[in-house]
Amino acid sequence: MCLLLRPLHSRKKKGKPATGAQDRQVWVKALYKISYPVVYNLANETLKKNMPLETGPKYGLNLKSVTYLEAVGRTMAGIAPWLALPDDRTDEGKMRKEMRRMLLKGLKNAVDPKSPDYLNFRTEGQPIVDAAYVAQAFIRAPEALWEPLDKETKARFIEEFKSLRNRSGAYNNWLLFSGLTEGFLLSIGEQYDPARVQFAVNKMKEWYVGDSWYSDGAKFSMDYYNSYVIHTMLVDLLKILSDNKKAPVADYDQALKRMVRYSEYLERSISPEGTYPAYGRSITYRTAAFQALAQTALMEKLPDYVKPAQVRCALTRVIQNMYLGEQNFDKKGWLVLGFNGHQPAIADTYTSTGSLYMATLGFLTLGLPADHEFWKAPAAPWTSLKAWTGQEVVKDYKVEY
Template identity: 60%
Template sequence: MQRRKFIGSASIAGIITAMLPGSLVASNQESSNHLLDAKKPNDRAYWTGMLYRMMNPVFSNLANGTLVKNMPFEVSPSYDGRKNVTYLEAVGRAAAGMAPWLALPDDDTKEGQMRKDLKAKFLKGIANGVDPSNPDYLNFTKEYQPIVDAAYLAHAFLRAPKALWEPLDDTTKKRVVKEFKALRTRKPWNNNWQLFTAITEAFLLEIGEEWDKEAVDRALNKFKDWYVGDGWYSDGPNFSFDYYNSFVIHPMLVDTLKVLSDHGKVPVADYELALKRMLRYVVHLERMISPEGTYPVIGRSITYRNGAFQALAQVALIKKLPEDISPAQVRSALTAVKKNIFQKGTFDKNDWLTLGFCGHHPDVADYYSSTGSMYMASLSFLPLGLPADDEFWTSDPEEWTSKKAWSGKSFKKDYHVDY
């Protein structure tokens, strides 16, 4: 894009207690005690607790009309000064990551209470965010950055239409559509930004609105040209070795093509080829996770943290993992990554994300980075959209590829592909 060991000393029970609204704390206190037993690891409880902690400040404040008032505005030392874009950044990026979780059916479990709470706050918050009279009216019309973060909001609606789009009242829906169409006054940059326009327009097509076919076709044709092979796309005319294939390219390209193919606008084969390439890319991504649960700190936007694993998380969510990568090893690897990333300093005292990587160090942030930018970290939580009884969560922990390799165990050899 142009613009842009925490848990070590704290118990999961204490974290969940600190995060939940008062009415939910008591009901979660007793049930979370079992999480303190190291012999009974509960990865899903860790993931849900962490995601709720990350999401709650954003959507509690948006629902109350206090996001602009209360969200910190921390910036990179070289920040370019566009404060009015940071709030939509937080909302869109956070929504895209939590959407599959909120799409699960309502239930009376402790986790279900967290989901219900966040979903209500999201729905009320979006109504506020597109209401011109509300103090939290989000900026879709000024600067270029809203092209990016409206796309993440559109992606959230596509990921959870029955939970996040259909319950909105008619006035709010019309206002969202108006804001999305207002983005057409600006053109995306000649790189991954092409897909932000494409997925927003694909969402408009999905809900029966007039859509910009020419803009979508332009994006798709560019990425046909920008495919460099072996599961990797160039981010524009020149290749960059970073995580934008996961932050943006594979997830948005695949989901845009899914909508278009479902509506008969492109051949199903186009979607299937894009998905096939994403599956190849996630083989690389999974192998980048070290035996210790770290990964290479490469490329720009490294402060988006574990959002770097969105593509792997999405493939797990849609149950399309390559045959030699099991759900349990993905869960185990991503849990290890999260426990390395969410160290002391990753959240401030009010649970807002800070600028940094594993901790707080704004000097590594890019010139387009501010507090709202950091919510890309939500994107590796997509497998929470799988129910608690899915094998992704119930299988025994497994070693991931590099952990097997570096401990002298058998692992599958890797070869390039030609598609």
């Protein structure tokens, strides 16, 4: 039976809008809650012992060989910008410092063959994906996560990354995983494979279909992979290449413009109530759907009419809807299979517990300090909220880049 609600135009406002500081507390609490079980257990060499192993129907991978690296790589990539902030004496600062300390300890375990939590980079295809998220975390927070590692641990990560070269993956967004890992090696002065890098960049150019959308392979798929993977990894890779004079700066600029345009779609997709469409593959990745928007805001590249405060307010409502309750967590705090609740039937054949930690990618904007405009500006309505309440809205047009 349909619920009858008053139209948005006629709903009365209740109380004062939250401040940016209050919104930030919502984000920090949610990100810490999601990340803590993975980071804490890796630091204490109990990840493989304690992480649940849940899969959906018809799961098709070698679960114990891949799920732990999935959890670690994806969590790292999402929390990296936050951990890159300097220490301070606030409650948040203490949480951040402790999380960074635990992760650095855990990273040593992750590549120590003698550790119970030694992660598998050496077999199966899936580690190609999740090694790239580890590399992306190092790219996003080199001073916080890469430089503090001891010489032996760094050498072990480099060896693990290079070991991926004896395998290939799917002929789609997976090309970027290999490309970005090799790009990271280039960025730290290590020998890298230019063919894997150039092939990834060339194919993504070829698969661009217009108005900020890339086809994920030869055929277009309507899903969130432009945000989960394509825009952010391509921009990060081309930044490394252009900085090292291995690609024209114009290529990076073009990719960035396309991501900025795509971020407009993501912002407009958030409903007045703070929900968004659950369509396409991998919707169990939850807030990773907004990675491209979060990274665009983190880079301070939002379009002029998309104000930082409206993005903050829109994403805060999404985060509240997803993580304020307990529907997406089990009794021990691990994420459960589903979109907004325990819904294992919607999990893909490659989705397990570790896969779900892609959700952290929607929190990249926590890398902006608490005194940044994104967090300090007064609350502002986002596009769909303005549209559904009769306020002025900027027209949307196709853009060619």
